[in-house]
Structures are given as C-alpha cells and as structure tokens.
Amino acid sequence: MLSKLLRHNISKWQLIGYALAATIGLAIVMIAVMFYRDLSAAWANESGDIQLIPPRNMVISKPVSLASTFSGTPSFSPDEVADIAAQPWCNGVAAFRAADFSVWLTVNIGGRGMQTALFFESVPDSLVDIDPQLWHFDPARPEVPIVLSKEYLTLYNFGFASSGRMPLLSESTITRLPLTVVLAGNGRQQVLPARIVGFSSWLNTIAVPESFMDWAHERFGSGVEVEPSRLIVAVSDPADAEIDQFIDHHDYQVAGPDTGGSRAARMLSVVSSVVGVVGLIITSLALFILVLSLYLLVHKNRRIITGLIRIGFTPAQVARPYCLLVGAVNLTATAIAMAAASFARALWLDAVVGDQAACSPVPALLIGLGLMLAVTIYNICVIRHLTRE
Amino acid sequence: MIRQINLTNVLPAVFELDRAQFASSEVFLRPLTFERGQRYCINARSGRGKTSLCDFLYMSRRDFAGEILFDEADVRTLSDRQISRIRRRHLAYLPQELELFDELTALENVNLKMKICYDAAEPRPDVVKWFDRLGIADRIDRPCDRLSVGQKQRVALIRALSQPFDFLLLDEPVSHLDEESNRLCAKLIAERAEQLGAAVIFTSVGNPLLLDGPVTSLTL
Structure with missing residues (x-):
C-alpha cells in the first residue's frame, strides 16, 4: 500500500532518461580510464625503459647556430641555470661535465684492432641507474x-659496421669486449683498461663516474672551469605543457627519446582527461536531471508524504521506497555501464595490447562503482532531506 | 503508556498580540491537565484555535507559546522517531480535514494505519465489524475519493480507533453526521476508549459528540 501511494506521479520517462544518461556518462568515464591504463601499460612494455610518463629527467641544450660554429659550444650561464632551477616544474638541475683532456679508445674486435678519438662526460651518479x-x-x-x-x-651497427665490414655487436657482446682508453693532457698520458657497463636511451653521451672524472681532471685537466653545455633537468611532470612553453621561449633543445614519449604521454593524458571529463559532465547532468525529478516528485506527492508522516510513518520510512527505487536504477545503470565499458575494451585490447599481459580492468570498474556509489548516497541524502521537510 | 498531557500557559503564536480575548479561556493561558481514562469536550466558536490546539497536541505544529508535556516529556524536544512512536502507540487523531488517502480504498486506509501501529504477531481489532456498525460496510472496498464527506468522516474515525492509544483526539468528529450516526460513532468511541482505558478529547462548535457518561466541558 505504501508503494502504491508513493509511486504516484513517478515519471517513467524521467527515470529512463536519467538511467540512460547516467549509463552513458559512467561508461565513458570507465572507458577513458581503461584506455589510458591499457595504452600506458602497452607503451611501457614495448619501449623497455620508456614509460608512458617518461623518465623524469630531461636533457636540454642550446642549438648550435652559425655563430657558434666559430665561438665554441653554446653553454648555460649561471643565471640561466638558476632561471631553470626556479621554474615551478623543476625539481633540480645537474650539469653534464665534459672531460678537459683527450681520450682515445682502443678495441680489438675479431682480431681487428681499432682506435678512435673519444670524449667523456660525467653526470651526478644518482642519475645513472646502475649497480x-x-x-x-x-x-x-x-x-x-x-x-x-x-x-x-x-x-x-647500422652505419659504420655494415659499410666498413665490421662485425655487428649486441649489447651483451660489447659489455664483454676488452677496451683500453688512453688519457692525455697537462703533459701527461696514461693507458687504462675500460669496460662498458650499461646502455642508456636518455643519456645521449659517453658517461663515466664522477669519481673518475675528478681523478682524471686532477691529473690531465687544464684547470679551467667551463660552463656546462648540456643540463639534466629533473621535472615533476614531463607531460606539463609549461615545460614546452619554457623550452620554446628560450629556444632550448630537449635531447633524447623522452621528447616523443612525453609529447605522446601529454596527448594521451589530455585526450583521456577530456574524454573522462565529458563522461563526468554527462554523469553530473544525469544527476541534475534526477535531483530535479526528485524535487518534482516529492512536491507532487507532498499531500501523500505529509499524510503518511501524520499517521505515524517516520520520514525515513517514507523515504525508503524512493531510495530503493533510485538504488535499483543506479545499480542497473552501473551494471550496464560496466558491461558496455568491458565490451568497448575488448574492441581495442587485441590491437593495443597484443600478446602482452593485459592491464587489469578492475581499477576502472572500481572507479565507476565508486562514482555511482557516491551518486547514490547523494541521491539518498536528497530524498531524506526532502521527505523530512 | 502516557498518563497525562499537561498544558501550561499554551497560546497559539498568532494570538500572541491579543491575549486579552483568552482571559476567560479554560484551556489557553492557564495550567490544564488531560488525564488518561477521562473525557473532555472543548467548545468554541470558529476561529478560536481548536484545530491549532489539536495540531499542537498532535505535534504537527510548534508555533505556540507555553509548554505541553506528555507526562514529563516536552513535545518540543521530541525527535521524529519519538513523535512517530507516540502517533502509532499512544495518541490517535481524527483531524478535521480527515486526511484519508483518496488513492486507497476505505479498508486499505485503515489497514495501512494498523500495519505500522501493530507488530506482526500483535492482535488487531476487527475493523470490518466497525464499518458495519457505522453503516458503511458496503463502502469498505470503495476508493475514498468516491465516498461522501460523511462516509469519509466515519472511515477516518475507524482509522483513528484502529490503533492502540492512551489519548484519542477528535477535531469536530461528527461535523458531517446526522444525530443517529453521531450516536453510533459515540458508542463505538466510548467502547474502544474504555477497552483501552484511554482519554477522549474532542472539539465542538455546537454539534458535540453524543457521548454517554461524564464529560468535562472546557471553553476555549
């Protein structure tokens, strides 16, 4: 009898409209989160050390212009370094330290000796992810x-070895090669054994430990301090658009493979955010429709609600059928939205993830569930408030 | 169980600036006690605040000066839950506007009330017999919007009587009934009140409920 009374004036079409909009909005939010996570995981798997959110260290330098051809390598003044360090997105700045002495490398590959002039640079040891x-x-x-x-x-491998009929070298092979370096400068010369201990995709240089550089500069260096020509900048968010603006404004160059990764990351981040926000807006509009419908319904049923409370029902008892109705609609909308998001994910999963282990869809589904739970709690609060009035 | 309803200097807020007109009132602006088991008739002409008094006693309005206590409990301090509990178990009310649900039949209106007033295993009165006694047995399954005002008044009375109560509050309960129906209603009310040991408080504008036995008459 209570339901018979309270379901008076419930608009079926308003409820269907709300349920449809809530389902679409929620599905879009979940799809955005799933797509972001899947693509992020796929990227990380394919590119080895390049993450969707790429390494948080960027290598920046100044472009070599016609003028600098004769004036020497363009370098960063202390003021420029301080300016970069003062940026809100900058977590720290470290300089590449170039060797102030001559280096020659001798290597024996397959019985064929080879010697080449070389250079060394050092960076803070903390930035080199090696044992x-x-x-x-x-x-x-x-x-x-x-x-x-x-x-x-x-x-x-693809330039020098193929044209000069030299053997191709894998990473594991080259780490086993016996190398010899000849250091010369300051009237001294010394031959030292050397070994390649690792490879880096973002350090575009031939790096040696700081302790070696200190030792070698003391023995072979000229003692003249030179300004750094390249800087390693630690950033909080490589996808931050302000970094690009700053780099463009100062005409700096960002070296290494991070640039592409960070641009793609930013693109994906922006696209996912826009899609997610659209989903949230649709869900919010659906919520707005429902709240308006609830106000209208309670207003139309004011006589019945008041009558029920006057014969002894509590406001909570009167609110319960409406809460159950809204709960059932929200639960249905959530279930359909989850199914729709899972179906949509199946469409891109093969293309994006392939044979690699797929990313779990559970966090995205939990976000959808949590969102709808929050919406339902809000709905129930509105209903209870209206019936208490 | 509520044994007493105590009123102290009660006055509807709307009369606050015209207190002098209630100088001779036996209800407003003085101490008054309604006791369980007694019968009270509150007489007044229209517009003197009878329905307001009923609303204050039924806790649906609080715009009054003074104090109303249910035993020791001040009605202003009661929660929604406590008020609902009192309305289900201790205080029955027949409002002047009747407040039946037109969407339900006469019997459904009564059953809805009993559903929230009794526990599942608790014995309930045979209300179908009451419909018969009040001469509306043939209207029992008819939606209330298809009943006359007099028939509705009797259905609303049955609904009020159907619940357990310590005090029965009736706002002009026979205003739309002839003398015979008035006597039938009064007899049923008296029996039910006696069965429960309850008090009956009713208002009148000159057409009082024809209860047998002693009735304390109060002028508003």
Missing part, C-alpha cells in the same frame, strides 16, 4: 666503467 658496485672508479685498481648511449651502438 653502484659497477659504477665506481678505484685509482688503486683503475678500470673505467662506461655507460654508452644506445643510439651510438645503433649508429655503429
């Missing part, structure tokens, strides 16, 4: 550990 045992220089037992840019190995 500290390997990334260490001991003058008592001097062997120079080297981290090589992956691009250099690629250049060798």
Whole structure:
C-alpha cells in the first residue's frame, strides 16, 4: 500500500532518461580510464625503459647556430641555470661535465684492432641507474666503467659496421669486449683498461663516474672551469605543457627519446582527461536531471508524504521506497555501464595490447562503482532531506 | 503508556498580540491537565484555535507559546522517531480535514494505519465489524475519493480507533453526521476508549459528540 501511494506521479520517462544518461556518462568515464591504463601499460612494455610518463629527467641544450660554429659550444650561464632551477616544474638541475683532456679508445674486435678519438662526460651518479658496485672508479685498481648511449651502438651497427665490414655487436657482446682508453693532457698520458657497463636511451653521451672524472681532471685537466653545455633537468611532470612553453621561449633543445614519449604521454593524458571529463559532465547532468525529478516528485506527492508522516510513518520510512527505487536504477545503470565499458575494451585490447599481459580492468570498474556509489548516497541524502521537510 | 498531557500557559503564536480575548479561556493561558481514562469536550466558536490546539497536541505544529508535556516529556524536544512512536502507540487523531488517502480504498486506509501501529504477531481489532456498525460496510472496498464527506468522516474515525492509544483526539468528529450516526460513532468511541482505558478529547462548535457518561466541558 505504501508503494502504491508513493509511486504516484513517478515519471517513467524521467527515470529512463536519467538511467540512460547516467549509463552513458559512467561508461565513458570507465572507458577513458581503461584506455589510458591499457595504452600506458602497452607503451611501457614495448619501449623497455620508456614509460608512458617518461623518465623524469630531461636533457636540454642550446642549438648550435652559425655563430657558434666559430665561438665554441653554446653553454648555460649561471643565471640561466638558476632561471631553470626556479621554474615551478623543476625539481633540480645537474650539469653534464665534459672531460678537459683527450681520450682515445682502443678495441680489438675479431682480431681487428681499432682506435678512435673519444670524449667523456660525467653526470651526478644518482642519475645513472646502475649497480653502484659497477659504477665506481678505484685509482688503486683503475678500470673505467662506461655507460654508452644506445643510439651510438645503433649508429655503429647500422652505419659504420655494415659499410666498413665490421662485425655487428649486441649489447651483451660489447659489455664483454676488452677496451683500453688512453688519457692525455697537462703533459701527461696514461693507458687504462675500460669496460662498458650499461646502455642508456636518455643519456645521449659517453658517461663515466664522477669519481673518475675528478681523478682524471686532477691529473690531465687544464684547470679551467667551463660552463656546462648540456643540463639534466629533473621535472615533476614531463607531460606539463609549461615545460614546452619554457623550452620554446628560450629556444632550448630537449635531447633524447623522452621528447616523443612525453609529447605522446601529454596527448594521451589530455585526450583521456577530456574524454573522462565529458563522461563526468554527462554523469553530473544525469544527476541534475534526477535531483530535479526528485524535487518534482516529492512536491507532487507532498499531500501523500505529509499524510503518511501524520499517521505515524517516520520520514525515513517514507523515504525508503524512493531510495530503493533510485538504488535499483543506479545499480542497473552501473551494471550496464560496466558491461558496455568491458565490451568497448575488448574492441581495442587485441590491437593495443597484443600478446602482452593485459592491464587489469578492475581499477576502472572500481572507479565507476565508486562514482555511482557516491551518486547514490547523494541521491539518498536528497530524498531524506526532502521527505523530512 | 502516557498518563497525562499537561498544558501550561499554551497560546497559539498568532494570538500572541491579543491575549486579552483568552482571559476567560479554560484551556489557553492557564495550567490544564488531560488525564488518561477521562473525557473532555472543548467548545468554541470558529476561529478560536481548536484545530491549532489539536495540531499542537498532535505535534504537527510548534508555533505556540507555553509548554505541553506528555507526562514529563516536552513535545518540543521530541525527535521524529519519538513523535512517530507516540502517533502509532499512544495518541490517535481524527483531524478535521480527515486526511484519508483518496488513492486507497476505505479498508486499505485503515489497514495501512494498523500495519505500522501493530507488530506482526500483535492482535488487531476487527475493523470490518466497525464499518458495519457505522453503516458503511458496503463502502469498505470503495476508493475514498468516491465516498461522501460523511462516509469519509466515519472511515477516518475507524482509522483513528484502529490503533492502540492512551489519548484519542477528535477535531469536530461528527461535523458531517446526522444525530443517529453521531450516536453510533459515540458508542463505538466510548467502547474502544474504555477497552483501552484511554482519554477522549474532542472539539465542538455546537454539534458535540453524543457521548454517554461524564464529560468535562472546557471553553476555549
């Protein structure tokens, strides 16, 4: 009898409209989250050390212009370094430290000796993600550990080796090669064994430990301090658009593969956010429709609600049938939205993820469930407030 | 169980600036006690605040000066839940506007009330017999919007009587009934009140409920 009384004036079409809009909005939110997570995971799997949110260190330099051809490598003044460090997105700045002495590398590949002029740079040890045992220089037992840019190995294999009939080298092969470096400067010369201990996709240089660089500068360096030509900038969010604006404004260059990753990350982040926000807006509009419908319904049924409370029903008892109705509609909308999002995910899953282990859809579904739970709690509060009035 | 309803200097807020007209009132602006088991008739002409008094006693309005206590409990301090409990178990009310649900039949209106007033295992009165006694047995399954005002008044009375109560509050309960129907209603009310040991408080504008036995008459 209570339901018979209270279901008077319930508009079936208003409820269907709300349920439809809520389902679409919720499905869009879940699809956006699932797509972001899946693509992010796929990217991380395919590119090895390049994450969707790429390494939070960027290498920046100044472009080499016609003028600098004769004036030397463009470098960063202390003021410019301070300016970069003062940016809100900057978590820290470290300089590449170039070797102030001559370096020659000798290598024996398949019985063929090869010698080449080389350069060394050092960066703070904390930025080189290598076992500290390997990334260490001991003058008592001097062997120079080297981290090589992956691009250099690629250049060798597909450029130099193929045209010069040299053997191709894999990463594991080259780490086993016996290398010798000749250091010269300040009237001195010394031959040291060396070993490649790792490869980096974002450090576009030939890196040696800081401790080696200090030792070598003391012995072979000219003692003249030079300004850094390249900086490593630690950023809080590589996808931050303000970084691009700053780089463009100062005409700096961002080196390494991070740039593409960060742009793509930013694109994906923006697209996912826009889609997610559209979903949230649709869900909010649906919620707005429902709240208006509830106000209208309670207003139309004011006589019945008041009558029920006057014969002894509590406001909570009167609100219960409406709460159950809204709960059932929201539960149905959530279930349909989850099914729709899962179906949509199946469409892109093969294309994006392929044979790799797929990312779990549970967090996205939980977000949808949590969102609808919050909406339902809000609905119930509105209903109870209206009936108490 | 509520044994007493105590009123102290009660006056509807709307009369606050015209207190002098109630100088001779036996209800407003003085202490008054309604006791369980007694019968009270509150007489007044229209517009003197009879329905307001009923609303204050039924706790649906609080715009009054003074104090109303149910035993020791001030009605202003009661929660929604406590008020609902009192309306289901201790205080029955027949409002002047009747407040039946037109969407339900006469019997459904009564059953809806009993559904919230009794526990599942609790014995309930045979209300169908009461419909017969009041001469509306043939209207029992008819939606209330198809009943005359007099028939509705009797259905609303049955609904009020159907619940357990310590006090029965009736606002002009026979205003639309002839003398015979008035006597039938009065007899049923008296029996039910006696069965429950309850008080009957009713208002009148000159057409009082024809209860047998002693009735305390109060002028508003």
